[in-house]
Amino acid sequence: MTSDPRRPRREVLAQAVVRLRDGGVQSPEHDAAELLAHTLGITRGALPLVDEVAADDHDRFLALIARRAAREPLQHLTGAAGFRHVELQVGPGVFVPRPETELLAGWAIDQAREIADLAGRAPVVVDLCTGSGAIARAVADEVPAAEVHAVELDEAALVWAGRNLAGTGVDLRAGSMDDAFDDLAGTVDVVVCNPPYIPLEAWESVAPEARDHDPHLALFSGDDGLDAIRVLQRRARLLLRPGGVVGAEHADVQGESAPGVFLDAGGWSDVRDHRDLADRPRFLTARLAR
Missing domain, CATH: 3.40.50.150 (Vaccinia Virus protein VP39)
Structure with missing residues (x-):
């Protein structure tokens, strides 16, 4: 029996917020939500409708979070x-x-x-x-x-x-x-x-x-x-x-x-x-x- 590779959205966001806050980002909650929405191709307002995040999306999201924690501008990561x-x-x-x-x-x-x-x-x-x-x-x-x-x-x-x-x-x-x-x-x-x-x-x-x-x-x-x-x-x-x-x-x-x-x-x-x-x-x- 294999474990489900999907992760709860709340958990994914919470861990990202901690990573961004540790990196000195001034708005970790906002930025984490923006980057997850960007990763999933949806608006930030639609995030509450997402219950779980697939493994490949999670990997791409973590890569963006690492760059943001290194203080790369949020807008450079989203392109807008x-x-x-x-x-x-x-x-x-x-x-x-x-x-x-x-x-x-x-x-x-x-x-x-x-x-x-x-x-x-x-x-x-x-x-x-x-x-x-x-x-x-x-x-x-x-x-x-x-x-x-x-x-x-x-x-x-x-x-x-x-x-x-x-x-x-x-x-x-x-x-x-x-x-x-x-x-x-x-x-x-x-x-x-x-x-x-x-x-x-x-x-x-x-x-x-x-x-x-x-x-x-x-x-x-x-x-x-x-x-x-x-x-x-x-x-x-x-x-x-x-x-x-x-x-x-x-x-x-x-x-x-x-x-x-x-x-x-x-x-x-x-x-x-x-x-x-x-x-x-x-x-x-x-x-x-x-």
Whole structure:
């Protein structure tokens, strides 16, 4: 008589949670459930309907758990990341979009909608440092009338952006934010950017998922973390039409210094900072003087 090779789902998940927690993963229950659902080809909501896990599925699940416990990003293992109302393809070579960035995208979407409604024309939106194309994709998805442009410097990230923006009508270009879109100078309504903003000296404090797997070009930005935001200030000034707006994410310790880049430069009004759902400083916005 041979033993049943199937294992109870609850037991499989419980053991995986312990493994992930021992590895320092911050959300072991969530990640274990996501990986088991991915292994079985079902949604996480359907997991309670699964009583047992077959041996071959269990083996594949354990392999994913081992990689996650070694702090490989969850999204690299599933190949996907949800962002607002869209699902993005992600993997090695591209910055995995964070939930906090959805707030910045939401602000850009609101600005674009307001222009479409009040001005009665297609709003022009530029996404600098687009990475996976997350913000550009969200704007195109939620404001179909918008004319959306995006740029990315890193070659590997550009490939992912191309996949995520294919068929959306977004104008995706290869290049650097500091000289992108000269042809749009003075015509843009909204500039949005999730730039690198981590100080080089903060290397050791960065979570292994980001430090060891996200492109460093998307993470670090000079000694104080503000180099890219300084470039953004200059570029947004050139691209925006008078009264146009710019928004940019920053680190939670940059709630004063990041908006300060725009205040010190002059020529900007309505410079303010916005907090995330955890009440931490998260992104700045400013309006080009008319």
